[in-house]
Amino acid sequence: MSLLTDAHATVLDATVEKMRWQFRMLFDDRAAPSRTYEFATEQGLSIEILRIHRLEERRHGRFGLTDAQYESLIAALEYGYYEIPREMDMDELSDELDISHQALSERLRRAHRTLVEELVALDELS
Known part of the structure; x- marks a missing residue:
């Protein structure tokens, strides 16, 4: 979990099915998902980013x-x-x-x- 806390991520939703986790997360800066992805893959974790949306007031x-x-x-x-x-x-x-x-x-x-x-x-x- 330090992977997410170090990135200042907020977990909006987390589910697990057949030993596979899926998260919806909110990051406080634009580069954080990339840093999180790089860190996870360096640690030998398999990670797939499905969608990225900019949180906007609109x-x-x-x-x-x-x-x-x-x-x-x-x-x-x-x-x-x-x-x-x-x-x-x-x-x-x-x-x-x-x-x-x-x-x-x-x-x-x-x-x-x-x-x-x-x-x-x-x-x-x-």
Whole structure:
């Protein structure tokens, strides 16, 4: 555990399955995960870093979304893109955001993928 205390890490969650530990941790500086990884491998430990997110005051940063992705998701929600039936289609929404249909489509798909990956990762931890 000195590996984590020396790095000033906060363990948010820890699980073990079939002799394999999985941690969700919070580090106080950007270089700490790299130092922790190097130290662990020098000690003969097998370590795999699955995801790194910058902790930001903005909530969407915690989920790995870019500002543009977040803004597009919020606009889609506010303008009724997700309603059934839709109150605004992709063309109208892209016009409202002043970006191309293709750019909006890719931005929303990337945002959806990121959110789903985060959800699956959280489920795997529980």
